[in-house]
Amino acid sequence: MFGWGGHILRIDLSRRRYVVQSLDPSLAQNYIGGRGFAIKTLWDELPPGIDPLSPLNKLILAVGPLTALPIPNSGKLLVAAKSPLTGGYGDGNIGSWLAVHMRRADLDMIIIEGRAEKPTYLYIENKGEEFRVDFNNADDLWGLDSFTTEDRLKKVHGSDVGMVLIGPAGERLVRFATIVAQKGRSGGRPGIGAVMGSKNLKAVVMRGHGDIKVADPMLRKIGVDAIVATKSKPGYPFWMRQGTTSTVEWAQEASVLPTYNYSEGQFDDYEKIGGFSVEKNKITTKSCPQCVMACGHVVKDAENEPAELDYENIAMLGSNLGIGDLAKVAHLNRIADMMGMDTISLGSSLGFAMEASEKGLLKEGIEWGDYKRAVDVAMDIALQRTELGRLLGKGVRAASMELGQEATEFAMHVKGLEISAYDCHAAPGMALAFSTSPIGAHHKDAWLISWEVQRGRFDYTKDKVEKLVEMQNIRGGLFETIVTCRFPWVEVGLELDWYFRLFKAATGMDMNMDILSTINNRIYTLIRAFWVREYGHWDRAYDTPPVKWFKRPLSRGPLKGAKLDYDGYQRMLSWYYELRGWDERGIPRKDTLRRLDLDFVISQLGSKVNLN
Ligand code: PTT
Incomplete structure (x- = not known):
């Protein structure tokens, strides 16, 4: 089988044992890799209803058939588990x-189970098909920030290894703790870092040996041509100057820049934190392995230390908190990276606390724009050292429920995952994208907003829902399963056909939009079944955005007065369910499950809810 390594490494931390298993070819064919492998494993292997922070949860690290190949931006890794932030599927x-070392060692997935008795880090190395896994003592790493941890591990193992690790937030089970790599790459927004912490696992370090086998040796030529094509796109030079950070100016213009906990769509000081300011202050860029479009723009922070910025980080730690100073925003970003916390959820939690303080709901509050206090509270969350830090470390959904009904009206999340940096008072399509994303309110599965702003933002029309499903099929079905970066396609317009050609050259198998839609429908429907199984019920309220966007209109700017229309939104949601083959509650229908070869879901799901 070309394109896949053909092996899964299963590691049991409780028993300090591991086993190498063969990859079932039908798993590769029907689920491709990455997210597909993750959800199939979680569905098959997790006992329903488990506590995500218990040893029964499984941490999945998965690559895909295009990961690490000599093609544009291929050094990516899918990390997944049942989420302690949302209680559903998280990745x-x-x-x-x-990811590169896994591919060299012919590993498609690492499944980590159980819980180590004491802080541990794993060292993995292969010699052909022989694997060695060391369970190393991590007592002296526990408590260290993610940057220092990486330095220490490289000192021991050399710098030619791959690794993922957690910071203090993951150790302390902050529900939006992430997994960190390369001092600034951060993944697994729904608390995948906390799952790693709950397993007493500080890091996974790997050195893989071998070549990646592909079906067609022409792959290298096609890959190089794709790199040349990427670099020749008209948008490429500007992208290299500002990356995602130019979105600040665009979002301001479009009135979708989250401001004051998503109350407004414009921020007076946007220029100070925008793409041009980043460009002027940039000292270097950082990127993932095998990347030709570096997206991490590094500036000096308020403490004169380097910090890596992207659009989401700037908006959530800047305009959303009323902080209009790039160096200060960068410092909050650096804290999140070092502590191993998600910047989006951190920004949303701080914004939530600022609004709760304004309303007198917190004893020890925090004012809008109070940078010093924001730094303290961010550390309180990471270290779980104060009452407020412990409250906010649960995520805004849980925190708002503790503060009472009034607070739930400004808790900005969907299904418990804090919302990425787009205000949706005047963007119903994007609101639907957030609400139907398979992990909660993340933009990665459908960044509909730029299309929507051009198309006509105040309509609640079926074509928006169709466009959303098309985007989800491409992003979720292709990029999260072949496991490469989507930026060449989404940011500079590298045509999808390149990926279909590369897929064929890597695996020998065909790929096109029809195949992609079927595979993504299968994966989305299985993920939805997982949520329903874990919640034990389902209701369309879970697929509805926060009430603030329906109830409290924008109070200023060119779109003053704009808010979402509830009936219009629900109409779009019904069309969405129809297109996915789910019923009016958002639960997959039996015939849909059969059509997608998900028959195995029916009996388990049927024992939780009535299936139509
Ligand atoms: C992603 C989310 C994003 S999405 C951003 S900025 W973005 C935030 N970045 C954070 C950060 O930095 N530090 C931190 N402590 N927390 C952060 N949280 C936020 O995490 C990321 C890039 C980006 S930057 C994006 S859009 C693209 N995302 C891709 C995706 O989802 N799939 C895919 N196939 N390709 C993608 N390419 C781009 O990768 P999450 P990364 Mg990230 C400092 O992981 O959980 O998806 O959260 O992983 O290596 O940082 O790459 O404007």
């Missing part, structure tokens, strides 16, 4: 040399 796509 993230992180750039890491670990």
